[in-house]
Amino acid sequence: MAHSGSLRFITIGEIMLRLTPPDYGKIRVANTFEASYGGSEANIALALANLGIDSTFFSVVPNNSLGKSAVRMLRSNDVHCSPVILSTPEETPTHRLGTYYLETGYGIRSSKVTYDRKHSAFTEYDFGRVNLGKLLDGFDWLHLSGITPALSPSCAQLVLDALETARAKGMTVSFDGNFRSALWSWEAARDFCTQCLPYVDVLLGIEPYHLWRDEADHSRGDWKDGVPLQPSYEQQDEIFQAFVARYPNLRCIARHVRYAHSGSENSLKAYMWYEGHTFESKLFTFNILDRVGGGDAFASGLIYAMMKRYKPMDMVNFAVASSAIKHTIHGDGNITDDAASIRSLMNMNYDIKR
């Protein structure tokens, strides 16, 4: 199938089995799980493929029916999975697909994730055996997240090596910090992810990174210290400026701001720094069916809009609209397959299309 546009996208990360009790149920009394497959990077690959982008996923899964099921789910969404390694028990001794349990919240009751992802095939694989030059050959865009380096030393090295390789090839690199407190400490995450910043073109989210006011004197604090989770335009602009002053390689920085009225109703907007200016999106308010993957849908929306050379205000609005619509879709991934419906949402047009 011919894809519209010629840019080729690839992302690297872990895909997991997601087990969710149906109907907002609690695990303690569940007797059925919905079984689906997801992970930040896989969700982005899937969302872009659904929008017609040539999208490829690289990962390691155990060579059993579960690993194959994860791959087949992505393939059914038109994601190219030919680089995915189906590992042997010799390569990944515990030979398991990472798993997570999700209790979907309702109203005042929050969603709850329980990870069961340690010792997964992706974390146990020796990525020293992967020829990254060959893997990334022919691709224009690489996306990575701050989840992968938290998984194992081999995964952390994979991220650094992929960044290096992508720069050598002149690829566009997007990076989402995606801090996960269940996987590593805030300090460890900031230390590592800060190392990645010099390689990044498109930065999604402003944490976990050190952005010292004074590199020589850390006691003077971080530019982000004391800035609220829902900053004003001026506060956000100052931080963006500090980022690009330190890392002139950054072409775009985008972060969404969430207002959680309850577990079932949120508002989202975003700030984006691009071509020397800070832009603020519209505020979208929506009911939530499934909020897992909302941040990934923001990332995929922004990447799509950049690839399609949208105007800056359209870029940031498209990204937030993409995230908003994901919240109404069950499962990890934004399976919306026509950009027009997202653009329509972005223009706040909720009428039935006939």
Next chain:
Amino acid sequence: MRVVTFGELMIRLQPYHYERFVQADHLEFSFGGGEANVAVSLANYGLDTAYVTKLPAHAIGQAAVNSLRRYGVDTSLIVRGGDRVGIYFNEKGASQRGSVCIYDRAHSAIQEAAAADFDWDKIFEGADWFHFTGITPALGPNLVDICREACQAAKAKGVKISCDLNYRGKLWTRQQAREAMTDLCRYVDVCISNEEDAKDVFGIEAESTDIYGGKLNHEGYKSVAKQLADRFGFEKVAITLRESHSASDNGWSAMLYDAASGEYCFSKKYELRIIDRVGGGDSFGGGLIYALLTGKSTQEAVEFAVAASALKHTIEGDYNLVTLAEVEKLAGGDGSGRIQR
């Protein structure tokens, strides 16, 4: 009468409607594990039954505990801690397509348990019977040690010990199994085995029996039971006899050898149409322990255990959710399957 069983309780995830894994977007969520299955059987028959294991404190661990509490098993001795509940994915076979089981049980809380987690003297207070299987020591050298401590504490208190050899080739080698089980079987009074387990674990073979051909050789089973009893001093040896015609149809019977009297009692044979065979052997163990604890004769005991197990094959899930009356009725000869009103 109080029974204590010890082992690993796993999450069982199974596609619906005989789907293959790659088709399934829903998985049935239940729990099971050899010794827990035996505990549920015994609690169902009305015995005071406690199950011992280690499970994480999180919601999934709690769901595991609750699955046993639901059927009246005493869960107060379960140690809480560790990271994960082991999982087994069960793709049910039918006819000529065999079932597929994917284990994802490494690094479970019980597998990473330490000897200090369990106070066996306290656990066996007031207990009459202790049951474990060869799956538990297969989880790691720490579990071999823990099982030995449990057996020693049970012996010191005069608690009877039963063990189902249950060899699991995915967990350990034959050599490891032979070493550990040779050690642990010194403490065991009642041994449950099938002919594959006796061969895999101890190299004990029935002459001229082809397990895949589905032919039974009574003399061969007697010889296996006697060899086991002679080697380890078991009071009783039970051998279950499965004839696998297909994944859906099995012949099922057993033999119980009583070393003191030299009696070999064969049960009647049931032709089973299988709903779920996982836990079939465990339901036999549960039935046997109940029968022996309540003073049934050797012949009555093996009939009761096989009848209990035959009924289990008709029940979804690991647990044998039958009543005492249902088992007694079948063991007494009514296998008509008529509606009971």
